[in-house]
Amino acid sequence: MRAPRARNRRTARALAPLLARPRYEVLPVRGVLEETGALPEHTVVTVTASPRRGTGATVELCEKLAAQRLRPVPHLAARQITGGDELAGVLDRLAGSGVDEVFVVGGDATEPAGPYPDGLALLRGMAELGRLPASVGVAAYPEGHPVIDDEALWSSLLSKQDYASYVVTQLCFDPDAIATFLSRARERDVRLPVVVGVPGAVDPATLARVGARIGVGDSLRFVTAHHSLVRRLLRPAAGRDAVLRGLADLMSGSAPSEASDRVGGRRAPVPAGLHFYTFNRVRATARLVTELSDAPREGARRAQGGEG
Numbered sequence: 001m002r003a004p005r006a007r008n009r010r011t012a013r014a015l016a017p018l019l020a021r022p023r024y025e026v027l028p029v030r031g032v033l034e035e036t037g038a039l040p041e042h043t044v045v046t047v048t049a050s051p052r053r054g055t056g057a058t059v060e061l062c063e064k065l066a067a068q069r070l071r072p073v074p075h076l077a078a079r080q081i082t083g084g085d086e087l088a089g090v091l092d093r094l095a096g097s098g099v100d101e102v103f104v105v106g107g108d109a110t111e112p113a114g115p116y117p118d119g120l121a122l123l124r125g126m127a128e129l130g131r132l133p134a135s136v137g138v139a140a141y142p143e144g145h146p147v148i149d150d151e152a153l154w155s156s157l158l159s160k161q162d163y164a165s166y167v168v169t170q171l172c173f174d175p176d177a178i179a180t181f182l183s184r185a186r187e188r189d190v191r192l193p194v195v196v197g198v199p200g201a202v203d204p205a206t207l208a209r210v211g212a213r214i215g216v217g218d219s220l221r222f223v224t225a226h227h228s229l230v231r232r233l234l235r236p237a238a239g240r241d242a243v244l245r246g247l248a249d250l251m252s253g254s255a256p257s258e259a260s261d262r263v264g265g266r267r268a269p270v271p272a273g274l275h276f277y278t279f280n281r282v283r284a285t286a287r288l289v290t291e292l293s294d295a296p297r298e299g300a301r302r303a304q305g306g307e308g
Contacts, residue, residue: 018251018273019274019293023195025047026278029050039282041069046074049075062074072097073101077109091126091131101134101137103137104160104164118156119139126163136165138164140167140169142169142174157185169181173243174243175243182250199277
């Protein structure tokens with residue numbers, strides 16, 4: 001089933017506030033600029049940190065995206081940065097292209113290349129340099145993390161609140177897990193707005209092809225480490241539609257969930273936006289977003305035609 005026709009137009013109407021400013025995540029590999037070139041100006045495009053290509057590839061792509069009049073957001077992987085000098089140099093290059101937002105992750109390297117073993121250390125490092133960007137995103141994990149226990153994840157997220165501006169959830173195909181995470185975030189006094197990460201127009205063949213070109217990055221590592229996600233990727237459109245319907249229910253307040261029971265009957269807080277994991281299928285994902293956004297208007301036109 002194509003996402004723009006997911007269930008009914010009520011889904012699209014409920015998602016309208018989230019679809020107004022979608023974020024698209026891309027990988028820094030050849031051909032991505034042809035994909036992003038069709039996006040409207042000022043669209044947010046986040047660029048992952050490639051363990052194989054290094055921080056330089058991420059920064060270089062952000063410079064090119066800025067030249068396309070898009071709004072690039074580089075992923076800075078803490079364990080890839082060798083020290084304050086490199087960090088300052090990276091931030092200088094980004095500032096030179098007008099990039100004032102970053103997304104901080106720990107990174108995949110087994111051993112840190114410098115004094116930043118995790119995202120929190122890198123955030124503190126930027127603050128100590130007096131170079132904390134105007135907007136900073138950090139990651140969260142609705143279905144847990146392959147090697148970090150839940151309490152450590154919550155503790156880390158709370159510690160990052162003094163430096164961060166928002167949270168983006170990792171790729172998830174389970175709307176109940178997202179609703180539960182939102183409610184638990186409220187219970188634990190997470191004050192940051194939560195942008196929900198959802199699958200774009202992705203398929204298993206794309207994942208395999210892109211993964212071979214770039215090496216296993218944060219998003220792809222997370223997918224392959226969670227067998228439930230791998231199974232769902234065999235039917236990615238169905239999983240994506242289920243997540244979008246679940247988010248629509250949250251936005252409209254129409255559907256109770258397990259999450260609402262855990263907070264005294266209150267419904268889960270609503271997300272602040274949508275972050276699409278495109279795996280570089282940007283144009284196809286943007287079409288999906290456009291069709292979803294247009295669905296309520298198309299329904300209204302059809303209704304008016306029927307009445308006439």
